[in-house]
Amino acid sequence: MSKSLLPMESFKLAEYAQQIPCYICSMDNSYDAEMCHWCQAPMALAHQANSQKLRPKMLAAIGASGVGKTVYLGMLLDMLSRQPQRMQILARGAFSITLQQTAIAALARREFPNKTPNEPDHWNWMHCQVTMPTRKHSAELIIPDMSGEAVLEEVDHPNTYRAIPAFLRHCSGILLLIDAVQLMEGSREQDYFSMKLLSYLSELDDDPKRGWKHRPVALIFTKADQVERCFDDPAAYAKQHAAGLWQHCRKRFRNHQFFASGVAGACSTRFVRGRGQITSPLRIEPRGIIEPFEWLVGQMNS
């Protein structure tokens, strides 16, 4: 009968003894936890921040379901990683490339990407380094692709998704996406939803000096390729078609700006059995994608 010796991995015990705080909600987690047990955010964000001694800023892209957040973020990341003249984005960690890969692969097939799941552990998170030719130092950013439905659920029923308030509370700036086509068609849903989100942000952090009142908010009309005049003057378009949102921003957010963006040059809609109405992009021609992000990063740094 042979006796086997089990090595005593005391260093592992030491690691387990030390709790790692989640970068998003600051709750302690064990060393090998993949997701935060509290908010479901990936712990890789915390590990990277610790190992590289970085304090990345947070930036959120929010908006109603189907407004085009995944397409916008995926296209933004792909454009800035391919063409570094104005800004350059370098992903930190393999997980940071998934969002870009998913969105671009779908667009290349002339499809829009699938809807982002509500659960935060299924979201695509990105940690990246942003460099600008005009600035000496680069910026570190964490950007998640949040589900529009989950955000709305959290706004209506707080603490449903803990990652959302935890993340938005610490955000340095926000990209609020609004569907220009729905506004043009007279639907007020986008107007109400945007106002709801902005009110939620105001309540989340109403500090008179560092609260959301002073943080930069880029309001982006998406799908503007189907509403060409939106590109001419996005603020005028907001005043005309989203008067509530326009007034709300003027009163509650000192640092905001309207933008227009479009990814598909044109779309067609067809019926597919089992999938219902499918809208497909007929060609990919990004417009107004970089400008809001560039403005936001500039405001965050200043």
Added chain:
Amino acid sequence: MQFNSTVRSLVRSAWGAALAGLLSVLWCWYFRDTWLFWFGNLGVGASLLRLGICLRKERAPAVRHHDHHQEAIAAAPVEAANEIGSLVDQMLSDGRYALLLRPQIAGDLTDELYQSALQMLEDEMAIVPTGEVGVAVNDWDDPDSMHSRSEPEASEVVIRVDSLYIDRYPVTNEQFQSFVDAGGYEQSSIWHPDILPAVLDFVDRTGLPGPRFWQNGRYPPGMARHPVVGISWYEALAYARWVGKRLPTDAEWVKAGSWPVSLGNSGRRQRRYPWGQTMDRERANLWASGIGSTVSIDEFAAGVSVGGVYQLIGNVWEWTTGDYQTGAANAADQDAEPLKNIRGGAFDTYFENQANCEFSSGEHPLGRKHNIGFRCALGLCDLALQRQPDVGSAVDSQSVELSSESEVSEIEEVVA
């Protein structure tokens, strides 16, 4: 009226002369031996002189009128020839040489004018030989199938194309300015009848007729040689008609770019890009080129096709005549009006596989986008590329005189 007054004047003069003569005779008989006799004779002479002057006065206008008529007859061929010359010069400067080379017009031109038009055709357009070409079509599968896709799967159809001329370059702002200046937006005959009510809506930023991004009916400064953009499919069609051309079909456009070569039984070999089989960012203005706007038609010359057609890929999408297959299952799914095909990609086309000779996208025919332009085409059968030897320089002045007026009206008719 003129005749009556002349007769009355002559009668008055004759009566006056007769009365003066009678008095003079009586005077001479009474004072026959005195100096007064001669005075009476002077009276008779004066009366006759007055009659003569009067007759001459009446005759003079008729003579002058006759002289003018003779001069006019002599100058008519020259003036008509000048009129034709200036009209043809204007048409050539407007790029409407294709109209002059129509069989019904070309025979009436002088050799010099005909050669000018022909030279312009060869400078501005490239020939595409007859032959077969494979054209990719969006094959949307059966919507009732459980395996329906949301993206089309390209399949190829082989189409035979007759010889044609296609513009070497996309139509520029400068060229389109001629159309706008000539009142092209007001000429209902060149517009598609269905679209006439919408023509009033084809205005620039200042509300004047013209492409969407122009101001005060003028193209933006420094953009003369850039492709015209912000024009709908109907505006492109109207311009093409105005210059005596038409929009290319999809097969014609693809053939001009892919330049297929028949390999007999082995099939056919055609290029994916005008310059070859692989993408080269130095040869086309796409998003990856990093320019971010249209460029002059003179740039990216390395992207020329075998036949000498420039910028088929990149810079601006180009309207063709074909309808885009959206794959809609029934009429309810279709857009109110079918989309029209656009080809070639533009300066902001992101994916390189969407800017080649095979790929087509769709756009609403009333869409006036910032990145869609066009080029024109013309079938060889529509042109008089050879003329009878006795026509042209052999035309003498007499025949010019006889045909000049009808010729001008015929040209003007075709132009209109």
